[in-house]
Amino acid sequence: MAGENLQVLNALDVAKTQWYHFTAIIVAGMGFFTDAYDLFCISLVTKLLGRIYYHVDGAARPGSLPPNVSAAVNGVAFCGTLSGQLFFGWLGDKLGRKKVYGMTLMLMCLCSVASGLSFGKDPKSVMATLCFFRFWLGFGIGGDYPLSATIMSEYANKKTRGAFIAAVFAMQGFGILAGGIFAIIVSSSFEARFKAPAYEVDPISSTVPQADYLWRIILMVGALPALLTYYWRMKMPETARYTALVAKNAKQAAADMSKVLQVDIEAEPQKIEQLTEKPANAFGLFSKEFLHRHGLHLLGTTTTWFLLDIAFYSQNLFQKDIFSAIGWIPAPKTMNAIEEVYRIARAQTLIALCSTVPGYWFTVAFIDKMGRFAIQLMGFFMMTVFMFVLAIPYNHWTHKDNRIGFVAMYSLTFFFANFGPNATTFVVPAEIFPARLRSTCHGISAASGKLGAIVGAFGFLYLAQNQDKAKADAGYPAGIGVRNSLIVLGVVNFLGMLFTFLVPESKGKSLEEMSGENEELDEVGAAPVHDNRTVPVM
Numbered sequence: 018m019a020g021e022n023l024q025v026l027n028a029l030d031v032a033k034t035q036w037y038h039f040t041a042i043i044v045a046g047m048g049f050f051t052d053a054y055d056l057f058c059i060s061l062v063t064k065l066l067g068r069i070y071y072h073v074d075g076a077a078r079p080g081s082l083p084p085n086v087s088a089a090v091n092g093v094a095f096c097g098t099l100s101g102q103l104f105f106g107w108l109g110d111k112l113g114r115k116k117v118y119g120m121t122l123m124l125m126c127l128c129s130v131a132s133g134l135s136f137g138k139d140p141k142s143v144m145a146t147l148c149f150f151r152f153w154l155g156f157g158i159g160g161d162y163p164l165s166a167t168i169m170s171e172y173a174n175k176k177t178r179g180a181f182i183a184a185v186f187a188m189q190g191f192g193i194l195a196g197g198i199f200a201i202i203v204s205s206s207f208e209a210r211f212k213a214p215a216y217e218v219d220p221i222s223s224t225v226p227q228a229d230y231l232w233r234i235i236l237m238v239g240a241l242p243a244l245l246t247y248y249w250r251m252k253m254p255e256t257a258r259y260t261a262l263v264a265k266n267a268k269q270a271a272a273d274m275s276k277v278l279q280v281d282i283e284a285e286p287q288k289i290e291q292l293t294e295k296p297a298n299a300f301g302l303f304s305k306e307f308l309h310r311h312g313l314h315l316l317g318t319t320t321t322w323f324l325l326d327i328a329f330y331s332q333n334l335f336q337k338d339i340f341s342a343i344g345w346i347p348a349p350k351t352m353n354a355i356e357e358v359y360r361i362a363r364a365q366t367l368i369a370l371c372s373t374v375p376g377y378w379f380t381v382a383f384i385d386k387m388g389r390f391a392i393q394l395m396g397f398f399m400m401t402v403f404m405f406v407l408a409i410p411y412n413h414w415t416h417k418d419n420r421i422g423f424v425a426m427y428s429l430t431f432f433f434a435n436f437g438p439n440a441t442t443f444v445v446p447a448e449i450f451p452a453r454l455r456s457t458c459h460g461i462s463a464a465s466g467k468l469g470a471i472v473g474a475f476g477f478l479y480l481a482q483n484q485d486k487a488k489a490d491a492g493y494p495a496g497i498g499v500r501n502s503l504i505v506l507g508v509v510n511f512l513g514m515l516f517t518f519l520v521p522e523s524k525g526k527s528l529e530e531m532s533g534e535n536e537e538l539d540e541v542g543a544a545p546v547h548d549n550r551t552v553p554v555m
Contacts, residue, residue: 022529023289025257025274025282030175030527037277041172042181044253045165046188047246048122052158053192055129055239056094059151061200061362062232063087068354069229070140079349086144092474093148094155095330099467101159106460109160110453113264114168115255117160122247124157126240133237159467163460166447170455171256175527179384182444187377190435192242194374197366200235204359207231228354261289262452262534292534302454310533314449315458317519321393322442322466324513328400328506329434331473332427372428376435388524389441390517396437397514403430404507411500438513442466448523451532 022030063082072080082090101121109117131150137143165185173181207227254277260270271284300306346360384392407426413419442462450458523531 022527023261023270023285023292025261025270025285026527026529028274028278028280028282029172029257032174032278034174034177035278038173038177038181040249041169041253042184044246044249045169045185047242048125048161048165048250049186049188050192050195051125051129051239051243052161053189054196054242055125055154055158055236056098057193057365058196058200058235058239059091059094061196061358061365062235063090064349064361065228065232065354065358066090066144068349068357069232070143079354081349082144088475089148090144090151092471094151094158095467095470095474097152097155097157098159098162099155099464099471101156102162102460102464102467103159104156104460105160106163106456106458106463109164109167109456109460110263113255113259114164114171114456115250115253118164118168118250118253119247121157121160121164122243122250125154125161126243126247128154128157129240129243130237133233133235135233159460159463162443162463163447163456166443166459167456168253168256170447170528171258171452175525177385178448179389179444179524180381182447183377183381183384183440186440186443187374187381187435190369190374190377194366194369196235197362197369199238200362201359201366203231203234204355204362208353208355208359231355231358258452258528262292265289302457307454311450311458313519314521315461317516317521318442318446318449318458318462319465320516321397321438321513321520322446322462323469324509324516325397325434325438325442326466326469327473327509328404328513329439329473330470331502331506332430332434368424368428368431372432373435376432376437377440379432379436380440383436384441384444385524388522389445390520390522392436393438393441393517393520394514396433396435396439396441397510397517399433400430400437401507401510401514403427403433404503404510408500408503408507411503438517445520445523448526448528449521449531451534452528455528455532 067081067087068079070080071082071086081087105117105121128150132147132154135143135147135150137146166182169182169185170178207230254273255264255269257270257274260266260273267284267286267289271282275282300310346357346364349357352360380392403426407423407430446459446462447455521531528534
């Protein structure tokens with residue numbers, strides 16, 4: 018049986034959509050804009066790094082990063098992100114969402130700039146320095162996941178909460194798009210300049226000193242959007258759910274939300290004391306009660322996010338290799354390094370514009386109508402289908418007459434990732450756990466996802482490159498490693514579809530209803546059994 022909720026929380030649950038909702042979406046969303054730009058811009062410049070730092074004078078082909086170095090450069094930020102999600106998620110429940118929010122943003126700004134200033138006397142030291150700063154960049158990015166999701170969920174109303182949280186996450190799409198567009202602009206500017214006679218160079222090596230500026234500029238610009246929103250993050254009041262249910266400060270919660278909602282809200286210190294003393298609000302993360310109430314929830318959110326990110330980040334990070342394998346991007350030896358950056362950025366921007374960004378906003382539009390479960394299940398199913406459609410007749414798609422069809426199919430996997438589990442795995446953990454554990458559990462779920470991203474970056478990326486090289490040396494067609502990776506990713510998506518059945522549906526319910534924080538005691542003084550373990554299939 019559900020008990021009566023606090024007036025301040027009821028006011029938030031039934032509030033009409035107001036300006037502060039959009040302010041919160043923009044302020045939190047710009048963090049995700051920055052996150053996506055910083056995480057994915059590295060894939061635009063990895064081939065350029067290989068040309069600059071690993072070209073052998075007199076070699077007949079452009080230089081490229083060794084597979085282990087490429088995997089490290091692409092994946093080290095995910096290691097930092099995983100650590101940051103666990104640390105800042107825990108810290109957000111201990112110190113409050115607002116106090117921790119500014120720390121993550123400043124760390125992202127500093128490390129974006131530092132990544133572009135990576136130094137060293139030889140290629141190894143430059144790559145080591147770059148990896149060091151990108152680890153700490155990822156650490157800051159990691160904190161943005163649980164804090165942004167938790168803040169938005171605790172500010173939103175019941176009716177449109179899913180859309181608001183998804184809108185914050187949808188800013189990732191614009192971040193990916195912005196990275197591609199900026200790389201196109203900068204590489205075009207460099208290319209136009211270096212076509213002058215004074216800059217004529219060997220198109221294979223293309224290691225003019227100015228080319229070293231290109232990747233540094235692309236990485237450093239990631240600091241700008243985060244800096245622009247720092248002031249507004251610091252102006253946001255702490256969420257009422259943290260202030261009331263965790264800090265137990267009734268007067269502050271009522272005062273903050275009265276100002277935000279522009280209504281008079283009564284402080285209820287006695288009710289807060291009664292509510293927070295209930296057994297339903299006393300158990301810890303490692304207790305049997307948490308395992309009983311939310312164990313399957315946490316298993317569902319962690320496994321689905323883990324499986325989704327294996328596929329999603331693998332696709333993003335080695336899409337340049339896929340486009341090269343099917344011939345959509347010309348062979349490196351036919352163009353200089355700056356032109357190669359331009360072509361990679363153009364391809365990724367097209368994918369983002371046609372599938373990634375629309376997918377995010379389809380989720381925003383439909384999540385509170387269809388529900389989280391239906392969208393996630395549909396997304397995993399469609400990703401599974403398209404992966405196998407691409408992989409099984411892979412040789413058919415590599416024919417030059419069928420490349421457009423391949424790109425279209427590949428784009429649809431991104432569309433259904435974002436109109437599917439990539440959005441819902443972010444939304445649900447911010448809705449189903451108690452306020453005192455919400456940020457921590459979201460951080461654990463997100464960290465599980467980044468573990469999947471690490472598997473994708475270090476595993477699939479490394480194996481695809483090595484297998485392609487080994488098969489090419491043995492006379493097999495190019496891209497066989499990519500084909501096998503697509504098959505494995507199809508299986509991964511199918512498993513994600515199965516584990517989705519562990520995740521509860523939170524559409525139209527208050528956060529306290531989902532977490533059981535406002536449950537009344539039964540006649541013998543025990544909290545009723547919580548029954549939000551499974552989703553309604555019908």
